[in-house]
Amino acid sequence: MGSGKSAHEIIEPPNKLKDKVKPLRQEHGKPIEDPVARAERELKKLEPQFAEWMSKDIARLQKAWMNLNETSGADGLMDPEIAAPLFRAAHDLKGQAGTFGSPYVATVAASLCMIFEDDETLASAPPILIEQHINAIAAMHREGAESGADSLASKLCEELTNITQTIVATTKAQQLKAS
Amino acid sequence: MLLQGFGIREVIEAEDGAEGFELFQSTAPDFVVVDWAMPVFNGVELTRMMRDTDSSHFPYVPIIMITGHSDKKRVIEARDAGVTEFVCKPISATALYQRIVVSVVSPRPFIRTDTFFGPDRRRIVGALAQDAEERRGKGESEHKVTQIDSLIEPRSEKSVA
Numbered sequence: 513m514g515s516g517k518s519a520h521e522i523i524e525p526p527n528k529l530k531d532k533v534k535p536l537r538q539e540h541g542k543p544i545e546d547p548v549a550r551a552e553r554e555l556k557k558l559e560p561q562f563a564e565w566m567s568k569d570i571a572r573l574q575k576a577w578m579n580l581n582e583t584s585g586a587d588g589l590m591d592p593e594i595a596a597p598l599f600r601a602a603h604d605l606k607g608q609a610g611t612f613g614s615p616y617v618a619t620v621a622a623s624l625c626m627i628f629e630d631d632e633t634l635a636s637a638p639p640i641l642i643e644q645h646i647n648a649i650a651a652m653h654r655e656g657a658e659s660g661a662d663s664l665a666s667k668l669c670e671e672l673t674n675i676t677q678t679i680v681a682t683t684k685a686q687q688l689k690a691s
Numbered sequence: 692m693l694l695q696g697f698g699i700r701e702v703i704e705a706e707d708g709a710e711g712f713e714l715f716q717s718t719a720p721d722f723v724v725v726d727w728a729m730p731v732f733n734g735v736e737l738t739r740m741m742r743d744t745d746s747s748h749f750p751y752v753p754i755i756m757i758t759g760h761s762d763k764k765r766v767i768e769a770r771d772a773g774v775t776e777f778v779c780k781p782i783s784a785t786a787l788y789q790r791i792v793v794s795v796v797s798p799r800p801f802i803r804t805d806t807f808f809g810p811d812r813r814r815i816v817g818a819l820a821q822d823a824e825e826r827r828g829k830g831e832s833e834h835k836v837t838q839i840d841s842l843i844e845p846r847s848e849k850s851v852a
Binding site for chain 1: 692693694695696697698721722726728730751753757759780781782784785787788794795796798800801802803804805811
């Protein structure tokens with residue numbers, strides 16, 4: 513241990529939250545209710561509404577893309593601020609589709625999000641790639657490819673993700689080289 | 692809906708990071724769940740505001756970040772902003788419940804240095820290891836699990852301060 517003054521302070525905040533929590537009701541020494549199972553049942557109840565939410569989110573994605581595409585420069589460069597609503601729509605789809613069992617839509621939305629995660633990647637990505645992602649998401653939802661094995665949807669996910677990952681990796685390598 | 696399913700009676704939702712901070716200041720929440728991607732202020736910016744001891748009313752509040760960003764740079768950025776626990780998307784009820792329980796049952800001490808204020812950063816590594824293990828157990832893609840695994844490295848609080 514050094515003899516100098518400590519560079520950090522350790523604080524033990526009061527745990528007020530613990531006082532507010534009720535222990536689980538027990539019978540014969542075992543909890544008689546499972547909060548996780550109860551939460552999963554609540555989540556299950558939302559599933560019928562998911563198709564409607566997804567349709568709305570896809571419409572939001574398409575509208576944001578139209579806006580972004582119309583405002584991009586002649587050189588194809590896109591304004592990251594105008595791109596923000598598109599990222600948010602893709603991000604919402606990624607999270608919700610994953611949670612509600614639409615893995616293909618979640619995968620394509622995740623790939624689309626990667627394009628927007630930094631300005632350099634967005635500048636390197638061809639606009640057609642963004643459009644292909646959006647069209648794939650819309651088609652997967654329309655054709656009901658969101659559950660079970662579907663080889664075409666699976667292949668599309670793989671292809672789009674691979675292309676995006678290559679662009680992200682190339683951009684990062686260029687950034688490293690420049691720095 | 693998940694939170695209510697856990698038995699949490701009052702859940703207050705915000706549309707964006709700015710509204711989130713207003714509600715945080717006025718409602719004294721027991722804990723906060725933030726998403727990384729939010730309009731106005733993102734989850735990391737909001738976390739920094741909530742941890743700012745000069746302006747925040749409740750700088751010790753547990754903050755659980757839900758994120759699809761499992762790349763190392765972003766996780767470290769969030770951790771250094773003062774996030775208490777992480778849950779990677781897609782969200783599972785089990786993972787979220789465990790993070791809340793950990794925040795209640797065994798909260799971490801807070802550390803203050805010249806450059807950091809927040810919960811001890813070392814234990815977040817354990818939480819990520821647990822997440823990776825759960826996902827592996829559920830047969831999630833090895834790519835995703837490896838991404839989470841890659842975030843796990845032993846770090847000393849002093850070494851990052």
